[in-house]
Amino acid sequence: MNPTQSADRLPLPKVLVLGTGGTIAGVSTAHPAQGGYRAGVLDIAQLVEAAPGIELLAELHAEQVASIDSKDMRPEVWSKLATRIAQWFARPDAVGCVVTHGSDTLEETAYFLQCVLVPGKPVVLTAAMRPATALSADGPRNLYDAVQVAASPDAAGRGVLCALHGRVHGACDVTKAHPMALDAFTSGERGPLGFVGPQGLQFTRNHPGEKPQTLSVPSAGNWPRVELVSSHAGADGGVVRALLQASRSGALQPGLGGLVVIGTGHGTVHEDLQAALDVAESAGVRVVYASRAGMPQGGAYDGLNAVKIRVRLMLELAAQAKG
Ligand SMILES: NC(=O)CC[C@H](N)C(=O)O
Numbered sequence: 616m617n618p619t620q621s622a623d624r625l626p627l628p629k630v631l632v633l634g635t636g637g638t639i640a641g642v643s644t645a646h647p648a649q650g651g652y653r654a655g656v657l658d659i660a661q662l663v664e665a666a667p668g669i670e671l672l673a674e675l676h677a678e679q680v681a682s683i684d685s686k687d688m689r690p691e692v693w694s695k696l697a698t699r700i701a702q703w704f705a706r707p708d709a710v711g712c713v714v715t716h717g718s719d720t721l722e723e724t725a726y727f728l729q730c731v732l733v734p735g736k737p738v739v740l741t742a743a744m745r746p747a748t749a750l751s752a753d754g755p756r757n758l759y760d761a762v763q764v765a766a767s768p769d770a771a772g773r774g775v776l777c778a779l780h781g782r783v784h785g786a787c788d789v790t791k792a793h794p795m796a797l798d799a800f801t802s803g804e805r806g807p808l809g810f811v812g813p814q815g816l817q818f819t820r821n822h823p824g825e826k827p828q829t830l831s832v833p834s835a836g837n838w839p840r841v842e843l844v845s846s847h848a849g850a851d852g853g854v855v856r857a858l859l860q861a862s863r864s865g866a867l868q869p870g871l872g873g874l875v876v877i878g879t880g881h882g883t884v885h886e887d888l889q890a891a892l893d894v895a896e897s898a899g900v901r902v903v904y905a906s907r908a909g910m911p912q913g914g915a916y917d918g919l920n921a922v923k924i925r926v927r928l929m930l931e932l933a934a935q936a937k938g
Pocket of ligand 1: 654717718720745
């Protein structure tokens with residue numbers, strides 16, 4: 616008899632699976648061998664059902680948090696996720712949590728959760744590059760692997776993780792680097808934290824990236840405005856001056872709290888843009904520099920990319936505003 620079918624088997628680890636939509640829940644709008652599809656159509660129970668054997672890995676509690684294309688991710692969904700995950704982990708018998716997500720903003724949600732959740736039990740995000748109805752859909756394997764990671768004691772204490780195309784990435788490093796390849800995600804030169812698949816789970820690197828002091832989730836209506844601006848040939852600061860003016864006049868609500876600058880090289884900035892940024896800074900706007908060339912590990916924001924720095928800055932500014 617298969618040990619998993621034995622009457623006296625050990626209880627399975629309890630894993631919460633939260634659905635938010637994305638391509639993993641997408642349905643083809645044309646022939647399944649062709650590209651057109653709509654993201655976020657299937658619900659999380661249907662995704663679990665489509666991953667044969669997943670029920671032998673864990674006792675799954677599937678819940679729908681949202682059904683969106685992740686390009687439309689917004690703070691309300693982040694707040695719901697953080698609240699539900701914190702509630703789940705308050706149960707002493709809760710072992711892990713999986714979040715299914717669109718691939719486009721997965722790295723932002725992963726980093727948001729990394730900032731606001733108390734470290735400990737594993738939270739694992741996953742996605743797919745092909746919709747659920749495609750030929751060779753990658754979602755079921757990715758979901759299965761994410762549950763393998765979330766149910767594993769070895770994954771605990773490593774921060775928020777992402778299980779994608781056989782690799783386990785940390786929330787700080789992971790980024791989407793290709794619009795359609797199945798291995799669309801990378802952790803850059805640092806490489807993934809490990810591998811997961813038919814052979815099980817193996818971590819090959821320990822450092823999951825810097826975990827900031829746990830930050831609170833801003834309450835509704837109290838998310839600060841942090842915008843991204845970039846430096847490039849001819850960047851003259853006009854966008855920054857327009858934002859500042861709209862903010863001062865009250866036309867922009869909430870007003871401008873911070874700017875993340877996607878600079879060149881080491882985070883360097885065109886002199887004309889810099890002049891406008893200096894004015895913004897002296898008006899009380901927090902200005903943080905990232906780079907379009909990628910940042911090395913270390914420093915105030917530990918090599919985070921610009922969209923993750925934006926997440927962090929929103930949370931830090933909200934914490935400061937609360938006092
Ligand atoms: N592969 C994907 O999931 C990208 C599709 C979709 N735009 C999303 O992020 O939800």
